[in-house]
Amino acid sequence: MPLSAIRIERLSKTFSSGKRGLDDISLTVGKGEMVALIGASGSGKSTLIRHIAGLVTADRANGSTISVHDRAVQDQGRIATNVRDIRREIGVIFQQFNLVGRMSVLTNVLTGVLGRIPAWRGSVGAFPLTEQRAAMAALTRVGIAETARQRASTLSGGQQQRAAIARALVQGARILLADEPIASLDPASARRVMETLETINSQDGITVVVALHQVEYARRFCQRTIAMQAGRVVFDGPSSQLSNERLRQIYGSASEELILPDAGEVRRPAPIPEGLAAAVAA
Amino acid sequence: MTTATSIHVPPVPAAQRYGQLAFWSILAVLLAWSFYPAEIYKAPLLVTDAGNMARYASGFLSPNFADWKIYAAEMLVTVNIAIWGTFLAILFGIPFSLLASNNVAPAWVVQPVRRLMDCCRAINELVFAVLFVVAVGLGPFAGVMAVFIHNLGIISKLFSEAVEASDPRPVEGIRATGATRLQEVIYGIVPQVMPLWLSYGLYRFESNVRGATVLGIVGAGGIGQLLFENIRGFYYAETAAIMIVVVITVAIIDIISQRLRKVLV
Secondary structure, rough: OEEEEEEEEEEEEEEEOOOOOEEEEEEEEEEEOHHHHHHHOOOHHHHHHHHHHOOOOOOHHHHHHHEOOOOOEOOOOOOOOHHHHHHHEEEEEEEOOOOOOOEEEHHHHHHHOOOOOOHHHHHOOOOOOOHHHHHHHHHOOOOHHHHHHHEEHHOHHHHHHHHHHHHHHOOOOOOEEEOOOOOOOOOHHHHHHHHHHHHHHHOOOEEEEEEEEOOOHHHOOOOEEEEOHHHHEEEEEEEOOOOOHHHHHHHHHHHHHOHHHHHHOOOOOOOHHHHHEEEEEE | OOOOOOOOOOOHHHHHHHHHHHHHHHHHHHHHHHHOOHHHHHHHHHHHHHHHHHHHHHHOOOOOOOOOOHHHHHHHHHHHHHHHHHHHHHHHHHHHHHHHOOOOOOHHHHHHHHHHHHHHHHHHHHHHHHHHHHOOOOOOOHHHHHHHHHHHHHHHHHHHHHHOOOOOHHHHHOOOOOOOOOOHHHHHHHHHHHHHHHHHHHHHHHHHHHHHOOOHHHHHOOOHHHHHOOOOOOOOHHHHHHHHHHHHHHHHHHHHHHHHHHHHH
């Protein structure tokens, strides 16, 4: 049994604009871990997750590799030829849910099995009854079984995100990559989604990597936190060590973005630009 | 209240300003260039010779419906031609439209497919009808083929525009499950574009009923042949009756397809 779920070595990504998205990242995530990925907008969290899922390619640097369960997803900027097999083991949850709005919730969840059943069956939509039952079981588990026959677009954001989690469950993924899953949700829905992820992690032993914008959720739900800034890993350790003080050391004034205002910190109003102040005074 | 002079209002970017100027200049040049070749200078004749038109038009005022059964039967054949022509164009247009979409197929497939579809679209239905009359003989089947090929070009273009405007995020969601490229299209793109496709398809059907009414002129079936013969024979009353049949049919189809679109979309 391999011990590491995700292993990344010397990963860099330069965008076509010349901007450095990821800068020499090396890290390992153990099987069954629940890891938070913290960082401000543009720090590289999403980019890293999309690389692990094999949705984008890295720079063609020597020794740059990503492997999942000891199978290469991409190596030196080339996606593995058997990437479809590996993707089956990786469930991806997106900020905007990425469900197909006009299809029913059940069909959306059933698309999770596409990688496991014969291609012709998947292509004509002839999902076996056992898979349909599995999909219903997953929907029950995330608490939205009653919406199965509704169009996905009729669901609230929180429900859509839970449907997306059900899709990953049906997929039989051993690793769940969540790219800011709660960034477009209200606090109650956000907590619900995080709790669902936590349950999946603890009960099924599925490795979870969740990119988060705010550190409170990381402290509450994840043992380990990886903090990123400008494409680099700037902190990797127990979430409990990542205090607001520590965040300020790492990010400076940008740390305000990562701390919820109701966490006992009062944000000062931004200073008014000079021209505007003059206009108001006049 | 006074405004502080220190506040800077950003000027309209030069590219935007000159872009507008360029647009109107080009339009003016095009219209001027086409003025004489298109004989726009003859416009006053519409007023001075209005009497001629009135005399010609008055011939249509008493339509003769004596042969209405023949007209109705031929009109139905015209609708039948449009039904099959549109169906075949949609059936074959779907794969071609996907191959002509930048977000589905690579550029070396997209460009040749698009040029081929341009050919289908650029050549008029009547020209195709003549071609198919030679190939499969006189009659409605030549009309079906003409409608099919011409519309294949139009449908592919319209459909592929819908595909290119589709949201890439659901496609990525499907891709992440380990689905095949074909399944990405079936589950990620097709459900998104289906309402637009249906709407375009119905609109093309309406247009094709109108278009198919002239195919008979070259012997490709339908009411066009009757229409053309009666115009050439100066049978104004009969021509008027045929035109009324055409207008009623087109109006009925227009109403039905509008209702359908509302239900489907």
